[in-house]
Amino acid sequence: MSKLPTVEDVALAAGVSRQTVSNVINSPAIVRESTRERVEQAIADLGYRPHMAARRLRTQRSSTIGIHLDPYAGGISGVVLDRFVHALTERAGERGMRIQLYAARTPTEEIAKMGELSDGGEIDAVVITGTFHGDPRTRWLAERGIPFVAFGRPWGDDDVEAPAHLWVDVDGAAGTRAATEHLLSLAGPRLAFLGWPSGSGTGDDRERGWVEAMAAADASGPRYVCEESVGQARALVGGILAAGPDIDGIVCVSDSLAIGAHLAATEAGRGDFPVVGFDNTPPAEALGISSVEQLPEQVAAGVLELLMGPSGSVIAPRRAEAGAAHVLVTPRLVVR
The missing domain is CATH 1.10.260.40 (lambda repressor-like DNA-binding domains)
Structure with missing residues (x-):
């Protein structure tokens, strides 16, 4: 050689x-x-x-932001994170920053990888995704003094007035509220919600929008639970339409469940049965299913604003102060 x-x-x-x-x-x-x-x-x-290592020693900066690359697991809704990473890479480049992707299968592995990259001077900051209650990654990053922003709120008692860290998220409740209001005006008052099992911060937030819109309209409807699976949603909704209570439409927590519900309705001879999904993925578009668009490009812009502000470099770790620690992106309903 x-x-x-x-x-x-x-x-x-x-x-x-x-x-x-x-x-x-x-x-x-x-x-x-x-x-x-x-x-x-x-x-x-x-x-x-x-030699980048030597250059980092001179400048004390890598001009690089690390972000975890989720392992490929198939399915439908992963396209949202793909769009987010693409947008983050593009917008970071416009600010003179680079994106370093790293793989990890568990939060523990991710912490080890972040430590390796940080100790080696390969990253200046981190963007984490998929936050959850008691997330050990955010505590570790805060203790190490590594600047970071989460795509996903801290899921504390009050993430706005008493935030645990900097975060950007999509207002899931606003999305399902718009979807519910749309179906109430289009189909009728007996709207069901098809969601994930309780305990998912994102899922519970989206369900809240349906609850609020139904209460405001003095309407009511059943809540059904399903894992993130087109097949399971298809079987569940097929049984509901065949023997369950009469409902006017279904608001779904994701496009995967919405597609399953749509396929079940079509098989039951009710192809015009109203269903709304969440994520506005290409499969939902292809099937003509209305869905809530997350706008990951706006999420990426919000992440960089919190990390860098108007400056050309990453801001040193700062306290997450109420009113200035988060960006909440309002999604839009795409009606088909």
Whole structure:
């Protein structure tokens, strides 16, 4: 294997000193244009790449934000996080920052990976996703003094007035409230909610929007529970439509459950049975199912605003102060 080119090789090829090469890489404005062009040509010809670890030692910054890459598990709704990571990468690049993806199967593994990247000076900050009650990652990051923002609220008693950390989230209750109000005006007052088992912060938040909208309309309807599975939702709703109470429509906690409900209604000869999902995924669009759009691009913008503000670098860890510690993105209902 051939030896990788060094800064000394570049200096020799360009006929300049090692310090001049370093200046071209780190402070090009102070180098005369003709000299800078000669050094840059030598760098290109040799295929030289600055040693990032050494550069980090000089600047004490990596200009990099770490984010966990969820393992592929199939399904439908994962597209939202994919869009978020894409948007975060794009917007971070516009601010002169890079995104470092890392994989981990459990919170414990993720903490170990964050520690490795932070100790090695490879990241300046972290974005975590999928927060939950008692999340050990947020406590670990806070104790280590690593700047971070969560896509997902802390799930404390009062995340707005007494936030545990900086966070950005989608207002799930606002989304299902809009979906419920839409179906109330379109179909009738007997609307069911198809949600996940209790205990999921995100699921409970979305259910709250249905409860509030139904109460405001003096309407009532049953709540059904299903795991995140198209097949299980299909079987459940099929049984409900065949023998259960007469309902006018279903508000679903996710597109996966909405697709299952839609397929069950179609099989029962009720293809026009109103169903609304959440996430506005391509499969829901293809089937013509109305759904709540999370707007992950706005989430990404909110994350970077909390991490960096108007500056060009990550803000040092700061206290999560009421009124300035979160961004709550209002989703939009896409009617089909």
